[in-house]
């Protein structure tokens with residue numbers, strides 16, 4: 001399988017504080033790949049580094065064959081078109097309807113006609129399981145689960161190859177969370193996406209992930225399948241998965 005993301009020896013600092021001390025991981029095409037680890041270990045930071053929102057102090061990150069180091073603005077922009085991002089607090093604009101929120105990247109970055117944009121937005125809103133009539137509502141008029149779906153529709157509107165999700169099921173009730181897991185699996189299959197996801201939700205982790213990287217004490221302490229976790233040794237892994245480690 002093709003390597004789409006390669007993180008090599010990445011270090012991250014905020015002032016004096018060292019957050020990542022030489023991370024290495026590889027994400028292949030078609031995978032749903034999870035970043036796990038204790039609170040504050042730098043999962044969101046690593047995701048932000050992958051989408052050019054945060055600089056790294058050392059090492060390298062390569063995405064879709066492009067190194068992010070010293071990347072030109074033109075290359076950066078062409079990469080941004082090829083990934084979709086749904087961050088935990090990646091709020092929708094409250095003054096825009098769901099339809100306008102989802103349409104925004106197309107309005108900003110393409111020269112498509114209004115009719116074409118309407119068509120794409122309708123398709124994406126349907127794809128994530130929102131009803132056509134929901135698209136005229138404002139974010140404050142819909143539930144948290146619907147807002148996540150709307151955010152996902154916006155992340156998918158440019159037909160990305162890669163999707164980055166930061167704790168997509170947090171704040172959802174268990175039924176909506178399982179619905180979201182199924183949606184992620186469906187989208188991977190339908191759209192051939194590669195998905196990188198930060199999660200603390202054990203159900204979601206078991207339902208969706210093919211592979212995980214576990215960050216603890218500034219390093220990757222495990223990278224591999226959930227089945228392989230059975231023999232992995234780390235305090236975080238013991239505490240987080242306990243006796244619920246998946247059977248091989």
Ligand SMILES: Nc1ncnc2c1ncn2[C@@H]1O[C@H](COP(=O)(O)OP(=O)(O)OP(=O)(O)O)[C@@H](O)[C@H]1O
Pocket residue numbers: 014019037038039040041042043044045046
């Ligand atoms: N812009 C910033 N300036 C200073 N410190 C930061 C900044 N962003 C993150 N940090 C610090 O880096 C560390 C990692 O933060 P990050 O949000 O990536 O952790 P996380 O693993 O995603 O945590 P959680 O699971 O709680 O969301 C934390 O100690 C945080 O305080």
